[in-house]
Amino acid sequence: MALTLADRRHKWDVKLSPFGFVSPYFLIFGVFGLFPLLYTAFVSLQKRNLLDAEGAQFIGFGNYEQLLFHDPYFWNSMGNTVSLWLLTTIPQILFALGIAHLLNRRLRGRMFFRMGMILPNITSVAAVTIIFAQLFGRDFGLVNWVLSWFGAGQVDWQAGTASSHTAIAAMVVWRWTGYHALIFLASMQAIPSSMYEAATLDGARGWQQFWRITVPLLRPQIIFSTVIATTGNMRLLAEPLLFNPGTAAATGGSDRQFQTAALYLYEQGFTKYDFGYSSAIALILAVATMLVAGLSYLVTRRIQTD
């Protein structure tokens, strides 16, 4: 029995069409996503300047040696990244838990409140940072005006390490807390009230119930949010870049007091055009991100479940 033309066409259709359907993704991602990523490793072993493409030289681990052992600016930027990681991740998670707890009640205008919490997250990082830079201005900033009620002096937020980190952390926390709160809220709503009733019978009150029932049951979401916040923080760039725009933008302040590692990568690659060095920073940052994300995973995994 010979196959008819239609049968044969059907056979080929079933066999090949799926590959046709997935190929746009793999083609575009392969060329513009995966290839650059792998090529970074190669570029990082070169002395390579954008303006002198012919003069690219293979120098092995020279860039890494320079970065790790002879470059205080790199370590300064890593230190700033870690400092901002601590200042952003912990408040984000704690505030988000609190807000989710408030939202997890019988509430009029539920959708209105939820939308309000997520509003910061939909605004662009560029707009947010420019607005916050104004709020944290030294002479006419709103934050300093409010502080003056309490007799606090005029803080020059951009000038110091601690003050600039606080201001940048405020932007990040403001932008992301509502997002995490909604994630927490979703799983809070799945906790049956019988668990709280039982706890009430056992004599546990509000706060105890929150820490002993709600938080442990949210462990998977807390782990997720912490890892997300961590990886997001490790590539913090727009906030420090736009916090003090002008000539010292890419250096993160006049004294590099708030230059993050991602911003240092940008400075080396796209203001000094040192592509080899910049690629080496990218790879070290990737490894550091995995380490820090792994660390925060381990810490959050220890949330008590009894």
Add this chain to the structure above:
Amino acid sequence: MTTVLTPAAPAPPVTPGRTRRLVRRVASPWTYAALIAILAGSAFPVYWSFVVSSQTTEAVGSVPPVLVPGGHLFENIARVFDETNFALALGNSVIVAGTITVSVVLFSTLAGFAFAKLKFRGRTFLLLLVVATQAIPTELGVVPLYMMMADFGWAGQLQAVIVPGLVTAFGVFFMRQYFERALPLELLEAGRMDGCGSLRLFWHVALPAARPAAAVLGLFTFMQAWNDFFWPLVVLTPENPTVQTALSTLASGYTTDYTLVLTAATIGTVPVLLVFLLFGRQIVGGIMQGALKG
């Protein structure tokens, strides 16, 4: 931009013999007070940016700071369009975000459909590859990507921003999850019986069924593409900006006109704000069930 999925919500133990009631405590006035305070904090910076854009430049430097809108909004908007190339930036952002949204939704639906409902060699492996690539921050490949764009002669042009954004791993995975649940196999078999080829099956059966998920994916893709900052900053020039890179250029002048900058920031926020007001319910729902991150 990375997109990640949450692990599934924990399945709380259900006491046997008892119905699983989800009676929540009624909110007290204190709850409302606290929530309204938080809401005010959330909205304030955006509101304040609007306030400044409706004031004169002199009013910005006043102590105490201005807290209510003035009457100079349209004047300032006119100034933004007269004195800067913000109109070009807006047009560029519309082109970039629009193209990326259509393309991501189309290709994700196509691939998601294949992964969920069609059988082919290496399907599991390829899907695993998609999931794995979600975790990789694209910032890492930014230097070679720039070199490629320079080689293509695309540096400074919109296609340098558009083309790498045409597909996302998250989109493929998101649509795959949806099809897996929402598209019954019987429907596809019936289509096959009627002699539909795979492409017609996709177009006439899968695509209409995918509409709700495709809409959510489209919303998020649009907002992310509109707000994207780092890659456009690297590859575009101040002469041919998107809204976000135009803002950074405006803010980094030697003497910055803050009214102008904040008016531009306000204008640049309006499109996402509109999307948000129209589809807030879906956006909030998408975050609560799928955990999307820009």
